[in-house]
Structure formats: structure tokens, C-alpha cells
Amino acid sequence: MSDEVGVELRAVRKTYGDTVALQSLDITARAGEITGIAGPNGAGKSTMIKLLAGEERADGGEILVGGEPWSPLIGARGVAVVHQEPELFPNLTVAENLAIGRERSRWLRRGMSEQDRRLLDDLAILPLADRQLGGLPLAVQQRTEIARALAQDARVFLFDEPNSALTEEESDDLFRRMHELADAGRTVLLVSHRLTELCEHTDRVSVLLDGRCSGTVSGADLVPETIARMLVAGFLESDRAVRSPVSGEEPTVLRLEGLGDGAGAFAGVDLEVRAGAIVAFAGVEGSGARELVRAIAGFGRTSGSLEVHRSGDARRDQAFVPASRADSLFTNMSVGQNSVIRLDREITGPGLALRRRRSREIARSLSKRFMVKAESIDAPIRSLSGGNQQKVAIAAAIAAQPAVLVLEEPTRGVDIGAKREIYELLRDYAGEGHAVVLYSTEIPEVFEAAHALHVVGGGRMAPPLLVADYPDVESLAAAATELERYAASPA
Amino acid sequence: MTQTADTNVVAGGPVDPLPPTAAALRRLRMAGTTFLRVGGLALAVVIIAGVFSIHTDGQMLASDNLLGIARSVSTIAILSFGLLFVIVAGEIDLSFANLYGLCTNVIAVLWLLHGVPVYVAILAAFAVATVVGSFNAFFTAVVGVPSFIATLGSSTLIFGFTLLIGDTQTFSAQFPPAGHAVSTSQLEVFTNLSRFNLPFDFPMQGLWTIVLLIGFGFLLGRSLFGFRLKAIGGNREAARLARLPVRRYVFVAFIISAWMACLAGLLDFAYVGSASPNDGQTYLFPVFAAVIIGGASLSGGRGTVIGTFTGALLLAVLNNGFALEAAGPFAQQMLLGVVTIAAVVLDRFTNREGARR
């Protein structure tokens, strides 16, 4: 181990319009070590990666790579990012992916250089050199990405949630390669949600919160509990909802009986949700949680029964807000138009004519109720910050007055202020006699917003954890983790 | 908003933090984008008309010639109204040009060759158009074939049917094939579709265009259908997840396009009195040009009927000017290219003006 500094960020600042992604980030990663980066969604991890890779430029501060100030050349050649979903050319072969951009002549050469051949051999993917990349497993694609970085002699390797879709065996292999890279004197950064892995494989972990580094742990302190505590730091106990458990007298709004997925992502789900309840589903990618929530929203082929009873002033059965705003907003429309797009009779007069004044009134009152920060309802939706865009997306769904409001990661990429406002709006909506169903990947989110948490693993839904039973986030997180392990194991 | 103690920690605040003037300004700018577009095009039309007018000693603006333009704009305008709906829905329709010819031939064959009453023949043509529109929509929205390919295929298929039923003959309503007679009352009704005597000699086809302009203007700009169609064209996945009736609307858009192709063919047939298998094929490019020049986005979700009409008018004025001047074919093609590219550049420019980020 050397004390050589591989990457250093000093007071780095980055804003997107009104949204502050990085306030003042200081992080140091040493060469020959694996440095872990942890942080909740929206803490600034992806912004940091983009800055290092050169996809974005910082607004302020300094980035040093190997002691030199960051330059586009260093960004392009010296820093390699291995993504969750490799960003390569799926239509080319492994060898071609390795060669592209580094061709030494204008003419396409058949065959690989000896150097490339050795690289692929080292990574155990030489036999696949002539296969089209798109048809190969993710792990191979990631190795190709690593090979590509090695070929251009990158000094810094940034792994962004690299094993979220890998099998255990594949991810063990990946970690082995990370250690090899570090042992060879390279700087390795690992961004991950999985705290156990971070503690197991890294030399130190820096925690990002709200666009700054809230602390770094190493040595004996490097245990999941410490990091977990740091991650939820600043989370005030008073933030949590007053959660009188939903009384059994409230009418049932949603009832699932033996619900199963056509593609087998989940099976045999029985559930009853009463008016006023906010129910969260959690589970890693592939657990079936996401699919289950989409099925509750009415998408996909399912078996079993799903009943929705409209209670209160509900006018529609379900309304769904997907996680990605690319799938929930219409960029060709204004803020106001986006917020009333799901309405029909509410905004039409005779002959399906739009009642423009009425729809503007609705849009304006929604905008007010949801505290959307926009110049006016006529502003293009793209001119809003991420948090405000998300509020518009949720406002549009609530405007439809569904009996069951279904949301996928409702606060992904949203700053903390907007998060709290969104949780409050969800609680309000449930309080008006409706059911709210969430798919969440963040335990603090569940802790703050939901009444009950269902952990899903291996396509099965565990019995609910009542959030009110847990005194703090940590204990809820611990319980959820335990359930997850239990649910994922074969019965 | 009652449960938590520190709700107001976050600066939620009122909605419009900006002074009202700024908001009004923004609104003005938003409305201005469309206005600028149509206004700019109208200005281009006036300038081109002016230049031609000077070149032709005022002939361009002679009332007879203006009435001629009012007629000749109608074919492209009606076809492009139909195409506009498909393009706003985020799809492409390449089949309308050959459908125009299929419809004229269906009418001609049934009416002139088989003696079917012209009213029935026209209904049959629109039934055929409905089938073609549904066919396009089915392969696009249900099977999932990209509409470019689906309609490229159906276009060829349609032309094959035209050749099959018409046997490459040219039909004339005034001079029916030897051995066939046409009822004069039917002929009169048919001809009146495009040649009815209106006050001031205003062309009947111009009136059709104005009626459609208003009707479709309402449908796309002021109705729930238009509102949702733009959403569907703007973001198909979001529309699906928001439970908008995506498939149904795609069907309707393709059927509108097919009907307009049929109507344009019918009116031209009534105007000139003859139908042949190659009818309509040369309209493919100008109609796309009119829609694009009119400000519709090929990626869907954006476009206005009035803009499209102005685009069609620009092309009609250009064509008229070229005929007035008898400029060579090279100038004609080149100017058409320049206008199309200029319109798209203008579009990018005004678009950037509209969006802040």
C-alpha cells in the first residue's frame, strides 16, 4: 500500500438549474486501495461519477487524478467507469468492442493484437472474443468493459453498482478482479448500496449525504452498522409520520387473492389494504417486488384476483407513477398540461371539447397544493428541477383520484426537501380515504412514509412489518434485511 | 399537511414565486412559439407571393389566380391534415399517396365500369380506406412493427390492389369507357363535390379545406382527443402507464389519415374527372414537406393544423409561381429543397427559444 493519492475531489460543486447535486464534496481515494462510496439515492453519487468520467463539468472546486488536475484527456483515458449496465456496443463483438476507438489505422484489421488477446485471456473471456456482445451475459459485458479500460491503461476504476444484476458467483469473481486491480497499484472506487459488501471488500468507505461527504470510515469502524447509522444521520425522529395504525373499520380498498405473475416473477400473493393505509414493498432487483407493484397498478398479465373498491371520492381504480420521470412525464407539454393529462370528464364539456379555463384552474390548484415551484403552469416541464418534476408526476396521478395510488420509488433523484413534501402529500392522500402502494428501495423512505412494509424475495411476499413497531430506522432496516434473507432462501 | 411538526422547514411556499409580469411574459413566449411559427410562415408566403407577383406583373395576385391557389392548396392541405394526426401520434404514414389512387380507382371501377351508384361507390372507397387505416394501425400498435415499415409495406400492397382492380386503365367520368353509360344526375352530384358554383367563384375544394381546417383545428387543438394524442405522441410509454387509450388513438389517427387520403382523391377525381392507377403518387414528398414546414415534429407530440395548412399554402404558392413563371424544373426542385430545410432549421431555432434547458 502506498500513500499515493489516486483521486482527490476538493470542494467540488455541481448544480443542475435550481437543484444542488453536489454542495461541496471532498473525497480522497488512494492508489492501491479500494475506496467505497455509500449514500442514499440523490446524495450525489451519480453526479460524482459523471464528473470523474468527464460526462459533466463541475461548477466549482478541484478534481485531481494522480495528482494532476482533471482534464478531458485524463477523463477519457485515465478514468474507467464500469456501469451497472455496460455502456458498450451490443452490436459488435467482444474483440471489436475492445478495439473500437483505439484503431491504429483507418482500415479495419482482422484479428486482434497480441496485447488484446492477452487481456481477454487474463479476464477469461478470450473464447468469447468473436461473439456479439449483446447476446452475452452481463458479467461478460462488464469484463469487456474492464478489458477496454485496461487496454487504454486507465489508472482509476470506478465501479457503479456493478453486481446488482449478477449471480453470487459472478459477483465474487468481480470482486476478485477489483482486488487484482488495486493490488496492481490502480485506484478503485466502488459505489454500492450493499453495506456488507462494502465492508468486506473495501479499505475505507466515504458516505455521501446531500451532496457532501459526511464522513469516512476505515479499519475497525468499517462495519455495516456504522455506515447504516451514517446513512440515516440527519434523519430526525420527528420526521416520521404520526402512525396510528389503520383501524380495522376502514373499508377495504384493495384485495389480492392468490395473485401471480404470468412470467412467474411472483406467485400466491394475498393482501388486503384498507383505506388510509400506505403499504410499501421492498426487494432487490429480481425479487419480484417491482413486478408485484406493477401488477397492483394493473399492468402485465396476472393470475388470481385483484379487486379494487372505490371508497370516498375515488373516481378511478388505480393510478401509477413509474420510477423514471422519463416514463411519467410528457416533455412536449407544459407543467399544467402534464398535471391534468390523466383527466377526462373533469376537463371536458359537451362533445369532448376541452374546457381550457377549467383545466387551467385545476392545474393551478394542483400546482399550489403540491407546492410546485414553477414560473407558471405554462412553463415547459423540462424547466423544473427534478423534485418539482416528480411532484408534477405525482400530482397528475392524484388528480385522477384513484382508489389505489401506486408509486415506484417515489423520491428517486429528489432532494431532501422535496422528499418530505412528497411523503406528506402521500399521507394526505391516504388520509382522504384511499390506499397508497409504494415500491421502495430506501428503508428511510419506508420508515417515514409507510404504515407497513412487505419484503419480497424470490417471488414471495413476507408478512408485513408494521413500521410503528420499530423505534428507529436502523431496527426497521435490520428487520427488513433479515426477512429478505429469509424470503430469498428456498422454503 | 397536519401530521408533522416541521412541515414548514422546507421552503415550500406559494406556487408562483416570480412576479406576475415574469409569468405573463413566459406565457406570452410560449404562445409566441406557435404564433411565431405560423406568423413566420405566413410572412414567407407573403414574401414569395410578392416576389412572384413583381416578376409576373401582378398576375400572382390577380383574383383568378388567387382562386386557383385556393383550389390547388386543397389536395396537399387535406392530405397533410390526415398525415399530421399520424405524425402527432408519433408514427409515420407512407401509404396515403397510394391510397389516394386506390380510392379514385375503387370509385371509378365500381361506378364507371360496374354501374354501381356513385354514392355507394364513394362509401365503398371510404370503407376501403377504413380497412387500410386499421391495417396500418394494427401492425403498428398491436403487432409492434415500426410504422415506417408497416406503411411502406401497405403502400406497395395498396398499389398492387389498384393495378389489380383498374388494370392500368385511365377512367374518365365525363367520357366513360365505351359501352358504359353514366347517369347525368349522378355525374352532376359527383362533379359538384369539387365544382359547385359558390359565390365569387370560390372553389368548392377551397371550402372543403376551410371546413376541415376548422374541424381538425378544433379536434387537435381544443379537444380531449387532440390533447391526449399529443401526449401519446410525446411519450408513448408514459401514456401507456398513465392508462391513456394508446392503441385506440393510434387506430383513430391512422384512420383519419386514410380518410383524408380518400377524400383528397375523391375531390380531385371530381375536379378533373379522371382517375388512373398512378394517381397521388407524386404527393408523398410535398405532403410530408407541408407537415414538416408547418412545424410538426417527426418525433411526435407536436404540430398544429393551422401550421400545416400554412405549410401547404407555401407549397401551393410556390407551385403556382413556378407555373406562372414557367421556371425550369431545376429551379423548382432546388427551391423546394431549400424551403424544407429552412423550415426545419427555423423549427430548431424556435424550439430552443421555447425550452429553457
Place this chain on the structure above:
Amino acid sequence: MGLMSTGPARASRRSVAVVAAAVASAALLSACGAEKISASGSTTDGAGSTDTSASGASDKWAVQLRDGSTFHLAPSIAKRVEANEPVGYLFSYQSSAIQGFSEQFKAGFERTQPEAKQIYPGMQFTALAPSVNPGDVQQQISQIQAQVNAGKVDCLSLNPLTGDGYTQITNELLARGIPVFTVGITTQGNELTNFTQIPLKEGAQAATTVLQYMRDNNLDFKTFAMSAGDPTLSWAPQRAEGFQRAILEAIPDARFVTTPRSLLNVSYDAARSLDAYKAFFAGKGKDVQVLLNVDITAGYAAQALDQAGLKGRAFSVGWNVTPEQIQAIRDGTQIALFDQKWWQQGGFGGPACATFLKTGRVLPNTQRLEVVTKANVDSALADLDRILGKG
């Protein structure tokens, strides 16, 4: 439509493009097609790959070709002809999807079959064309190739889309001993006969007709204009050129509002061309006395000048038989139309092949442009209806 017309296609840019396509297709042909031809030749006659090996028995069919070489009928064909066995005749034309044109070509092809059968009783007839408008060089060549490879072609009548693209296949087939005639457009190759009109002469004939009309009616035309459906096709400016030259010779102070290089572009669409004519007569063409459309839409020029109140002062002249032009001639708004007799071109190959195979005699190009004026309009129309089987 006049697409079919005649003459060398040298100047037009379109033909340049087609030549490029044809060169590509020729390269393709030489790579695989030519091989196939010789292969099929050897299966049918065992000696088809040499054109000099023809025996004395086939001297009857020896023909001096354009490039100086001599054509000899393939021995296998000669043997069959001498034994009075059936022979295959193929008529390949540019398109089966062009209004009027395709209909007349097919009718002509069918009409002359009895005549050909009388000369050569065992003749079998096949007609093939791409079904796209205006045609497809590569597809048409492939169609011919397929038929030849199947051993079904003992004599070919070819109506090319453009001349130059077909030169190679024409010469190759002739070299293999298969007789080739062309109709409409020459390939500039070795074809035995090119049965066609010649655009420059057509234009001159149009001028003669107009001048005759002036004398007969005591008129003094000074201002002329010319239009085309697609001015970029080579024969369009050539017809216009022939017309202009002949008119200027007779009337030296004649004024041409449009020239062969700046023909009024009216398109082939009925409604569009009517609009174009109306605008033209309101603008630059307001003094025009004779409008010559070198294409099919002159009937709309007549309607337009009638609507512009120019009837009696201005006249149209055009090509091909259409109901609108017939009506205009009857009404006196059009002077004449010129019938290229497409059906004759479609029908030429049958008797020509039968005659050649039977006797070795090569039928010459006897095609004449038929002038249809008020005097003969009724008989001309009746003739055409009879040909098309509508009479």
C-alpha cells in the same frame, strides 16, 4: 404517359443514374448471370457458348449487326425451327403499372398473336414486366435472365426503361444466338430492329401539323410554349427541340415562351397539371397561341385555356390518346394529338420473331406517328377501343 418514347438517352441526368445502376447490375451479371446463360446454353444445345460455331445450315439466319459482327441463330433453336417444334417468344416491357401505356402494350401483345401463329404455328407467348411505375432496370433484366436460364426464350422483344442499361444483355443474348428486337427505346446495341418513333422527328411532325392547321384556318400564330410531365426525361426536350426548329424555320419571328431547356413542368397528375396550366395561362403564358405538351396531359391545357377565356385564340397540341384530348379536339380547343401507337410497339415482337425464325427476314422499323385531328378523331377513337377490346 410518354415515358415509353424513343431515341438515345444521352443527355438526361436520369439516364446517367440509371447507367450507374446498370453498370452495377452488369457487374453483377458478369459475375453470376453470364455464367448462368452459358450454362443454360450448354444444357439446351451443347454449343451455345460459341457464336462462330454455327453451321452452314443456319446461314438463313445470318444477319450483319450494327457493330459489324454477324448474328447466327443458336443451333439448338435452328434445329427446333427446322423440325417445326414449338419455340418460345418473350416480350419484356418496362412496366405493367403505367396508366394507359401498360394497358396498350398488353393489348398489342395479345392482338398480334394470331398473326404470329399464322406465320409460326408452334410459337408460345410470354409477356413480363416489373409492376412498378415507371419501371425497374434491374428487375426487368432479372426477369429476362430467369426466362433465358429456364430455356424458354428463343426470341426476345424488349422494351427497355432506358436504353443504356440494357445494351449488355442485348448483345450477350445475340451473341448466344437468340434474336432480340427492341421497341420504344433502342439499347444502342446490336438488336435486329428498333421499332419506334424518333423524338426529333415527332416534334417536327407536330410542327408540320400545326403549320397545316394555320394554313387551313388562315391563322397567324407567333407565340408558342411547350410543356412536359417530366422535363428531365430525355425524349421530352427532344420532341420540343424538333418542334421548335421546324416552327422557327417556317416562322422566323416566332416567339417561344418556354424552350426545350425550360419546359413548363406540369407533372403527370391530372389535378396538378390542370392547376399548372391555369396558372401558366394567367402568367407568363397569357399571350401563348399554341401550347405543345410533349406528354399525355394536353387535355388539361385545353380545359385551362378554355376556362381562361382563351378559346379560339389559343390552342393545345399533345401526345397520346386520352378522353380529355379527344373532347378538346372535338370542341376545337386542341389542334391535334399524336398517337404513338403503343399497342403497335407492344405487338411488333410476335410477328417479327415468327417471321425471322421462319424465313430469316428482319422486319424493319415502320412505325409512324398517327396524327389525330378533328377530321379523323372518331375513327381513331374507334380503332383504339377495338384494339383494347372495348368496342
